[in-house]
Each structure stands twice: as C-alpha cells, then as structure tokens.
Amino acid sequence: MNICIAKAIRLSVLAVAFTVTSSPISAQDKCTLISSDITTFYFGVETPIPDVNHPITIDFFHTDLEVAFTQTGWDIAVASDDPDSPPGETTVEPAEALLYINSNARINLSFIPNGFEFIGAKPGETFWVLPQSEGSGALPLGLCAEEADISRLCDWDPNDYRGANTADRWFEVKAIAVIGPADANFSMWQADAIHPPVVFVSTAEGGINQDDVFYISAGSHSHLNWGFTKPGLYEIDFQISTVYKCDAALIADIAPIGNEFYRGNCIVDFDDFALIALHWLETGCGGQGEALDWINPAFGGTDSCEGADLDGNGEVGVGDLAILAEQLFHCGYPGCGP
C-alpha cells in the first residue's frame, strides 16, 4: 500500500507548514549525511508513446516521485494511482516510467507574467506546465517522503531561504543535471493566486547549481508545478540526501565528518582506527565512552582523546582496540555496502 497515494492532497506553498517535529540533533546522536545514487527520471513532452525505453507511460492520475530512506535503504520510485492497474495504484522503477506531459499542459502567452521569467519560456511560444493542483487533465505530479523510516533519521536544518529553515527530518531533492531538447528549459515551483511563485529549480536562471533544490520533510507529501519549454524527451537527474541516525551500538564509530553535528559515518572503519592510533596510550582522556560530548565544546566536550577511549577507563589502550576490532567494518545503516 502506497501511503503517498492514499493521502493524495493538494498543497499550495503557503499551506506547507515546515514545523519542528522534534528537538535538534542531540550531542549523543551519531548522525551522518547520506546521499542516494543519482537517479534519472524521464519526462516526455508530447513524445510518441509508448516509449520502448521507458515503457510505462504515466499520465492523468495523481503521481508522486517517492523519495525516502527505509529499513532496507533508499526507496526512490514513481508511484501512480492509475485506477486501471490491479491494485488501483502502481509503483514503477524510475527508468521504466515515462512521466508524460500531454497537450492539456500546453500554455501559450503573448507575454510572460512578471515573476515567471524563471520558466525560460518566450512570449508567443508554447510551453508546458504540469500543475501543482489536480483537475486540468495534465499529470498532477508531486514528491512524497511519507514512507521514510522516521525513527532512524536525525533532525537537521538546511537553512534554505524558501522555507526549509528549521530543524526537521529533511530530504534534500537536488537537481543534478537536465538533458532535454535544444534550447529547452526546465523548472519546478510552487505558487498560489496571491504571492509570487517560489522557485526551486530553474535551468533558465543560472543553469543547474546549488540553488536548484527542493526540501521535503519525512512523513510529508507536496505538489509542485513542473515547467518545460520545448516538446521532446527530458532526462532529469536528481540526488536525494538526508541525515541518518547511526546505530548507537557502534561506539567505535568515532571519527567525525564535515559538519560538527555529524558525529560519525555509520561505519566502523579505518578513519576510526586512525583516531585511536592518534591517541594511542594517551591518558587523562576524561573518558566517558560513547556518551562523551567531545566533538563540540558547546556541548561541554573536554575529551583530549576525541572519543578514542571507548571503554571509558581514562586512557587509550588495548581495551579500546579490542572494541574497535570487534566492530571494524560494521555498518550502522541499511544502505551500507558489504
């Protein structure tokens, strides 16, 4: 059962309440930024169908791009509630699906309204928009993170000026590349009848760069407008990222990565061994094992051994090495390779 489909709802951008659902990352959480493989979604703007390379045409019915991280790893798919499919819904691998933009999505304007230049459409030339609300006869396409395993995600704040600027369990949906017809532009935005549109992706504005990103919080579902300025096939690459809560039992996962809030990488590996080696035979660690807030003085961290005193006896020695050896190559998240 696809709960994204079951909860199909209309959203306008101002109705999206980016609320804090729990406290920010605590000092004890071991959280790490994880990213999916780059996934290509295929969009056909009035292309011939069926497309032998992407044989399942997705049109008309409420559909979501699923972006979630579950007990078994990344869950990225196209979920459509086509009533003709046996269970009333269908979940398709992204490469199998052709997200179809039919003639109901056509728009032709003698001038481009103020604030909508990001679409990259030219006055008097047809362009196509999948609208964020249903009922136009075009494909209503959203993003869905309702199947995420919330218990294993950490709160983080993307500091995004478009609304994702509070601590929450966010998924970052980042446009990586757009390959389309010559001179084509692609865009994603939300809008209502009153406020200026909120632009998330626009190839017409700066190509694809760090700004071309949409954030969706775990457990939520959101619809957008999708703009295309030429007919033809578009291959659009996305990469999904989130902050995962590592298994606290892996106390030897001590080597920090990047951001100070990310404690380890969910894998007990050579970086962790290196940190123990660095502090080998040091004493006076102030060792408190895995609960030690050594990483950030703001949390009260005072540990000169940087967490390497795994057994908490005040020094870095064979007891710590034994713990590390037992956990070496253990991985604390399901997307971890063998």
Ligand SMILES: [Ca+2]
């Ligand atoms: Ca852009």
Ligand SMILES: [Ca+2]
């Ligand atoms: Ca590690």
Ligand SMILES: [Ca+2]
């Ligand atoms: Ca020790």
